Each structure stands twice: as structure tokens, then as C-alpha cells.
Amino acid sequence: ACGxxxxxGADIRFVPSRLALSTRNDTLVNGRRVNVQLFENPHGVQFEVVTFRKADVTQHWPADERFSWFPGFSWTVATCPRCRSHVWAFQPAERTDTKSEESSTFVALIAQQILTEEFASSLLMTPKSFVS
Structure with a gap:
């Protein structure tokens, strides 16, 4: 949300869920097609998310299995370290060994808040003193 x-884009990892209300392909990251899933939380608020194998977010553990959009995974709130925008982090509900847990952990980012680097760069303004 803040840039x-x-x-x-190399960290996109599609994690399908039978609980998704819908799934669609969209062009979001560097012209690459990605799977976007639509979910609804218990309050009726819907979110379209893209899943990534890792992201630079602050995770607020402990995780909770209740109302998880991904059966077999616990979720926790995760936030942007700069603006504290809300996203989600998921980990296997049944903890096994550390290596497989690490490779199975993923993050769900809200699709409407994802900005491509090209778009973010276009928002930068050059001060008039630097324009010839």
C-alpha cells in the first residue's frame, strides 16, 4: 500500500485452496500471469490474494487454525514493516520438522495493494530544479 x-515476483507461489470463492488469472507482476484467489472472512469482508513463498513482513505469532482459508495451515496477521498494512502469514498447522515447516510457510498479499516496480517508479516526481 505504501510502496x-x-x-x-520470483517469490510467487500459488497455493490453491478449496475454500476460495473463485480463482482467476491476472497480470500483476512484471507482465507475469498470477493466480488470484477470492476469500471471505467471518465478517463477510472479501479479499483477493496472491500467495508468495516469502515476503519481508512482520509476523505476529502465535498462529490460529480457526477460520483458515487454507485447510491444514494456521494463520497469523502479518504487517508491512513501514506502514503496517495488514496481510496474512500461514504455516502448517501440524508442526513437523523445521526444514519442511520453513518450505511450507507462505504469505498472502492483498492483490489490490500490490504495486509493480514499474508503476511505483512512475509515481516518483523529479523536482523542477533537476529537469533541464
Missing amino acids: QELAS
């Missing part, structure tokens, strides 16, 4: 670089 902070949270994740790279």
Missing part, C-alpha cells in the same frame, strides 16, 4: 518492497 515498500515486500516481495519479488
Whole structure:
């Protein structure tokens, strides 16, 4: 939401969920097609999310299994380190060994808040004193 670089397009990891209300393909990151899933929280608020294997976010553990959009995974609130925008982090509900847990952990970012680097750069203004 603030332009902070949270994740790279190379870190996109589609994690399908049978609880998604819908799934669609969209062009979001560097012209790359990504899967966007629509979910609804218990309060009826809907979110379209893109899943990433990792992101530079602050995770607020402990995780909770209740109302998880991804069966078999616990979720926790995660936030942008700069503006504290809300996203989600997921980890396997059943903890096994550390290596597999690390590779199975993922983050869900809200699709409407994802800015491409090209778009973010276009928002930068050059002061008139630097324009020839």
C-alpha cells in the first residue's frame, strides 16, 4: 500500500485452496500471469490474494487454525514493516520438522495493494530544479 518492497515476483507461489470463492488469472507482476484467489472472512469482508513463498513482513505469532482459508495451515496477521498494512502469514498447522515447516510457510498479499516496480517508479516526481 505504501510502496515498500515486500516481495519479488520470483517469490510467487500459488497455493490453491478449496475454500476460495473463485480463482482467476491476472497480470500483476512484471507482465507475469498470477493466480488470484477470492476469500471471505467471518465478517463477510472479501479479499483477493496472491500467495508468495516469502515476503519481508512482520509476523505476529502465535498462529490460529480457526477460520483458515487454507485447510491444514494456521494463520497469523502479518504487517508491512513501514506502514503496517495488514496481510496474512500461514504455516502448517501440524508442526513437523523445521526444514519442511520453513518450505511450507507462505504469505498472502492483498492483490489490490500490490504495486509493480514499474508503476511505483512512475509515481516518483523529479523536482523542477533537476529537469533541464
